[in-house]
Structure formats: C-alpha cells, structure tokens
Amino acid sequence: MSRLFAPIPFAIAVLFVSAPLIGSVGATAVGKSAANKPAAAATQGVVHKIVLKTGMAGGKMVYLDAKGTVNPTIKGKVGDTVEITLTSGEGAQHDIVIDELKVKSAMFDGKSAPAKVVFKLTQSGSFTYYCSVPGHRQIGMEGLIEVSGPADAAAKAPAAPATTVLGAAPVAAAIAPASTQAVSIAQDPNAVPAPLGARAPQLVKYAIETVELDGRLDDGTTFTYWTFAKKVPGPMLRVKEGDTVELALTNNRNSKAVHSIDLHAVTGGAGGGADTQVAPGETKTITFKALNPGLYVYHCATPSVAHHISAGMYGLILVEPRAGLPKVDKEFYVMQGDLYTNHKFGTKGHHVYSHDKAGDELPTYYTFNGSVGALGKEHRMAANVGETVRIYFGVGGPNKVSSFHVIGEIFDKVYSEGSTNTVKDNVQTTLVPAGGATIVDFKVDYPGNYVLVDHALSRAGKGLAGIMEVKGKADATVYKPSHPANAGAMAHCRLLREGARARGNAGFLRYGGRRGSASRSPPTYECGVP
Numbered sequence: 001m002s003r004l005f006a007p008i009p010f011a012i013a014v015l016f017v018s019a020p021l022i023g024s025v026g027a028t029a030v031g032k033s034a035a036n037k038p039a040a041a042a043t044q045g046v047v048h049k050i051v052l053k054t055g056m057a058g059g060k061m062v063y064l065d066a067k068g069t070v071n072p073t074i075k076g077k078v079g080d081t082v083e084i085t086l087t088s089g090e091g092a093q094h095d096i097v098i099d100e101l102k103v104k105s106a107m108f109d110g111k112s113a114p115a116k117v118v119f120k121l122t123q124s125g126s127f128t129y130y131c132s133v134p135g136h137r138q139i140g141m142e143g144l145i146e147v148s149g150p151a152d153a154a155a156k157a158p159a160a161p162a163t164t165v166l167g168a169a170p171v172a173a174a175i176a177p178a179s180t181q182a183v184s185i186a187q188d189p190n191a192v193p194a195p196l197g198a199r200a201p202q203l204v205k206y207a208i209e210t211v212e213l214d215g216r217l218d219d220g221t222t223f224t225y226w227t228f229a230k231k232v233p234g235p236m237l238r239v240k241e242g243d244t245v246e247l248a249l250t251n252n253r254n255s256k257a258v259h260s261i262d263l264h265a266v267t268g269g270a271g272g273g274a275d276t277q278v279a280p281g282e283t284k285t286i287t288f289k290a291l292n293p294g295l296y297v298y299h300c301a302t303p304s305v306a307h308h309i310s311a312g313m314y315g316l317i318l319v320e321p322r323a324g325l326p327k328v329d330k331e332f333y334v335m336q337g338d339l340y341t342n343h344k345f346g347t348k349g350h351h352v353y354s355h356d357k358a359g360d361e362l363p364t365y366y367t368f369n370g371s372v373g374a375l376g377k378e379h380r381m382a383a384n385v386g387e388t389v390r391i392y393f394g395v396g397g398p399n400k401v402s403s404f405h406v407i408g409e410i411f412d413k414v415y416s417e418g419s420t421n422t423v424k425d426n427v428q429t430t431l432v433p434a435g436g437a438t439i440v441d442f443k444v445d446y447p448g449n450y451v452l453v454d455h456a457l458s459r460a461g462k463g464l465a466g467i468m469e470v471k472g473k474a475d476a477t478v479y480k481p482s483h484p485a486n487a488g489a490m491a492h493c494r495l496l497r498e499g500a501r502a503r504g505n506a507g508f509l510r511y512g513g514r515r516g517s518a519s520r521s522p523p524t525y526e527c528g529v530p
C-alpha cells in the first residue's frame, strides 16, 4: 500500500541519494519550491514523502509505514520524486537499498538520527527496495516501488565514464587499529555446571543476554564478536532428561542486530529460533521439555545465521540421562569455531566479519573457545596423573567439521555425536560435525602438556590448538624416551612448525609460549612439550 501525498512541484535535476545531509537539502528545497515556484507544477512530477519504521511483524523483520502496513508498495510516475525517511523501530541497524535506481541510504539504528533518501523516478517498472544488512532481506525486509508512465530519457543520469588505472596495483584495504575497548571473550573450559545427580524432573530457569562487543581474537588483534553472555562459546547449560526448561533470551539494548536461540535439544518451534527473535532491549521466553538425553549445540538463528554463529553465537546444552553420566574427576567445556574476517590471519588491528570469505568457506581463524590461545595461555586445563577427564566438545562452526584429537592421548570412551547411550572404546580421533557435539572420557596416565587439535592440522597454524596440563609422576612403563628431550612428542612439534612456516607466520610456536627473552611469560614449553 502506498502513501501518496498532495502534489508538490519540485525539480531534481539528477537522481540523488541521501544521507542525512542530502535528506535535509531535499526537505528544505521541496518546501521552498512549493512556496516560490507554483508554476512549475504543470511540468514536474509530484513528491511522495514516505515515512518508514522498521519492526517485527508476524515473526519477520519488516518495514512499516505510518499505518502499520508491512513493506508498503510505493507507487509513483516517471518524473515523480520519492523521499523516504527511515527510523529503526526495534533498535537494530538497517538501511534501504534499491539497486536498479542506485539508491542506498546511510545505516541507521535506534540511536541514530533518521536516515533519508530522495530520488527521482526516471524509468517505469517494478523495483525492489530492501535492507542490505546481511540476512535482513531474507527474513522479510523487502518491498516494491512501482513506477508507471513512459521512460523519461532526459532524466536519466549520464553513464559515468569508465576509469582506466594504469600501472597501479590494487591497494589492500587499511585495517583499523585494534579496539581499545576489547575484552576477553574466551570461555573458561572449567565453566562446567556440576553434575545434577539422581533427581526427579523439575522446572529449570535460564536467562541469557546476547551482547555484541569488541573482543580479543589474538595478541594485537581484535574482532567484533556477537555473544551469548559475553563469552564464546556461551554458557554451558545442564539439565536432566524430563526437565522443563524456561529460557528467557534478552538482547542487550546496545546491540545493532536482532538475535535468537535455537537449541538442538528442543523439539518444535525451530528449536526456539522461531519464537526468540529479540530486538535490542527486548526479552522473549520459551519453555520446552528436555525429551531426549544427549549433548546438544545451541546457536543464534537470526539471518545471516552463518554470520551470527561465526561471530561467536554458539554453546552447548547437556541433557543428562536420568541415571546421569559415569562420574569423572575433571570435566571441561570446549567448542571449536571457524571465523571469517576481512583481513589475513595474523594481521594486527581490528577485524570484522567477511561475508565473502564465509560464502567461500575459507576461514581466516579457527578457535577453541573463541580466541587464539584461549586454552593454555588464557585459561588452564589442568589434571593430575591418575585422574579421569571428560571433555564436552562441540563444533559451533558455522561450516567446518572437526577431526577432534588430543596429541598423546587415546579417548577411552567416546559418546559419538553426543549420544549418551552409544559408547565407543579406544578412539584416536573422533569426527564432530558442524552443529554437533561429542563427549570424550580418558584417564591421564602420564604427565605432560597434551595438545587439543583438529587433526586437519593446517588449522593449528590458524589458531586452533589448546593445551591440557597433566602433572604427576612419570611411569616409565607407560612411556620412556630413549633420549631425555621428549623425542616422541617432538615429532608433533616439527609437524606443526612446518605448517606454521608454510603459512608464513609463527602460528603454533607462538602459541606454545616461547617468545624469546622479551616474553613475559616463562617459556615453559614449546609446541606444547614441557
């Protein structure tokens, strides 16, 4: 439905697109023209002033006009002028783009001034307006501009002359300096809720806030993370089979995007994703029954979902079987992610998400618990010889599977794909799908620094390695080097070092903690070897 206004004479020689600056020029000029040059009315088109507000309607993200019409069709004639003023009703960041008419507004959100575009209709036809924030068009932000009448050839802007650049190499985009606001987003692998023990099903309540923030990706490198509760992965949730779970999802009021949660442990409602699309400052609650025991991934399900996941929006929920899991001495929480940024791996400065790289599935970084060095440098995973260890391991992705392996260990038990009633014994490497999980149990029989990897080992050179320290007495019947320098483990070091060198960076070695005499942290190990 269109909103047509009384004809106002006004001539705009060329089609132009606004930013607030042009918007104000257009608005002022329209008023003056109307007052001073009424005679022009016979030859000039009308000006259609349209006010659009963004919002949620019927589970979709949409543009609404003053009457609440969803994605109103804007109608006009060749020669008319359209002026659209836009505000963010729900607070998230948006824009408006009409490709065929070369119209693109500035970005606007709940805190910015309204955006405005003013343009002349120079050709008849049906054109689509939409929001270019990734994913927003797919979930509803698009409508039509229908232009009737003959083509107005005179009004068409002349084609821009082609530019030929001779002898100039393409210039790499400059990187912004690392964010001074950046905080640690690395989830503590020890942040595992305690076992629930034998108990009857009950009501369990969770409240989670989605937060967008600058976080440390690596030394000297920051990234715009999107998170559940400021950590990557988000908090590990632990409930019992048969429990009823009430989950309230709040989107921080300073967010630029809508967020949501889809838990693979939920039956119905797109895992919760259908009913938890929360605009900045909003809260939505779902209630579900934990019908099936197992270890499940949860993630944000707001388009572009790959962006929200890659930027950090994933976590695990354990639904304990009624009888519980066998007791172990130590439990850890680890998740793998692939991250796509607008610069090369290792570039110092502030990175942002790259849709192009994500579309090509070419990650810039791989991480365990959100950042390079999260496990071993920032957080410790420690155990003692003789203890049993369990790792709740998931792959947030969004795209890459993991060949999960711990160098120097064998998984005594693997609960493949997070299924709690299918246990395999003695597994070296277990495959974990994107959006999947596994539980691995092993007893640590020998001291040392055990390296968690994805056995697709090129990824170690892109940030994917973690250290688990095991202290205790070495049992020579379990392992005995013929030479005192950990000769066996060094084979892994050489392998990883070659991978790092081939990539032209210090990669794994740097992460191993040896940085030369300038390093503050003592060089206790290299390549994860004590």
Ligand SMILES: [Cu+2]
Binding pocket: 226, 257, 258, 259, 260, 300, 301, 302, 308, 313
């Ligand atoms: Cu999200």
